[in-house]
Amino acid sequence: MRQIKRREFLKMVGLGATSMLLAGSAHDGLAAWRKPLGKRPNIIVIMSDEHNASVTGCYGNDIVHTPNLDRLAARGVTFDACYCNSPLCVPSRLAFTAGKYVSRIGAWSNSCWLAGADYPSLPRLLNAVGYESFLCGKMHYDKTRRYGFTEIGGNMNKSSKTGRGGRRQPDDLSPKPGHSSRFDQFYAADDSSILNHDRDVTAGTVEFLKNRKVDDRPFFLLAGYLAPHFPLIVPQKYWDRYKGKVPMPVIPPGHLESQVHNYQHHRIAFNVEGAPEDIVRKGRELYYGLTEWLDEEIGKVLNTLADSKAADNTIIIYTTDHGENMGEHGLWWKNCMYEHAARVPLIISWPARWKGPQRRVKACSLVDVVQTIAELADARTPSDLDGSSMLQWLSNPATKWKDIAVSEYYGHNVASGFAMIRMGDYKYVYHTRADDNHPAERELYNLKADPGEFRNLADDPKEKERIKMMHAALVAELGEHPDRTELRCRADYARGYKRSETRKKKKQTT
Secondary structure: OOOOOHHHHHHHHOOOOHHHHOOOOOOOHHHHHHOOHHHOOEEEEEEEOOOOOOOOHHHOOOOOOOHHHHHHHHOOEEEEEEEOOOOOHHHHHHHHHHOOOHHHHOOOOOOOOOOOOOOOOHHHHHHOOOOEEEEEEOOOOEOOOOOOOEEOOOOOOOEOOOOOOOOOOOOOOOOOOOOOHHHHHEEEOOOOHHHHHHHHHHHHHHHHHHHOOOOOOOEEEEEEOOOOOOOEEEOHHHHHOOOOOOOOOOOOOOHHHHOOHHHHHHHHHOOOOOOOHHHHHHHHHHHHHHHHHHHHHHHHHHHHHHOOOOHHHEEEEEEEOOOOOOOHHHOOOOOOOOHHHHEEEEEEEOOOOOOOOEEEEEEEEHHHHHHHHHHHOOOOOOOOOOOOOOHHHHHOOOOOOOOEEEEEEOOOOOOOOEEEEEEOOEEEEEEOOOEOOEOOEEEEEEOOOOOOOOOOOOOOHHHHHHHHHHHHHHHHHHOOOHHHHHHHHHHHHHHOOOOHHHHHHHHHHO
């Protein structure tokens, strides 16, 4: 597996070799600054948190009200089978920042960061060719790192990453008393940590767009929202709209008992096993309401941009870091490879280049979006980035596309990590060996014939060759067998990080 070519990257972006900036090549940083703004589009990425793609009007939901995202889709290209690279906040966002799969950057869990504040990143690639990269909102970064972004709208990334983590005992499947305390945060109110944060994101983004001048350098702006992530708290009127209208999850008899051990661990560890029907119903209604509330905030940003002189030369990309299970398959939050958690909405809109509405149905993932952004900006990318640019596919739906997406989970509340590959109509998931008594487990679903993912075909003799082929494709794409990845993850968790500020503090007290 190739390691980060930091020296190669530093030369590319001009951080370590000024001579390259003066060379005058097509991708030369200084030359790019001199190009007219009209030839280098502004790029806005709106990234929400925990948005189940199926809870959006443009994805076929006729109950939820998302007129602004639907309007964006009507003016752009909607991707029906886009996947996050990890169904967990920090790993997903770090993979997007770095343009690499989480196993290649050690982004195992929410306690992780990228290896070095100067890590090669998407914003740095764009900065190198004359862009200015800005972050407004949460990207779950460590308080000491912004990876090439200039933060606007306030300091919203204040965490301290430890790099620590662990695994559940494989046989620890005893239910806990009561239910998750997160269920206590299902109610109507005008304020919450999520609502207040996202209001600040909208305000900061709107202010930025109003003050941006046409002759300024092109910008890359990432607006990081937290809704519709729990706590599921939203003003009353948004809940009222959905009371009694959101269908309950469909869980066939015996399905929960047949799930792989890691998903049973999720239900126990998150304490959602046997959640009462009234809690499930309330949570789903509030989630719809919070999604509509988010859509209104996004609408304020879209309207501000539409009123600006930069509108025609600005690409808007909407996506999220992962989905939300909403009680489907007996699960809440994310942390699994079912469609509700691993599939994400993706809308790319630039009417000056692509007329909408259009759809793309083949599989892709967020590292492909990274490569696409880099090509749109005419930025050179290091040779070891993952993903493929979708630019030609965007321009011509008949373009041959790889139709592959990979996602990994090595986070918390599991007995072992696991990895997924989507190829065509099939999804294959490999759960690594937990210990000598708990060997690897597999999932295989035909999403066309079984969109609910209730029939695991992994033990079907007819699918033996398909599983062999998809497993080989998964290992080839990642560059490493997941069993080995799991061992690296456990070693990293045990070691943790040695933070510089921690060492300084100890030195001061001795």
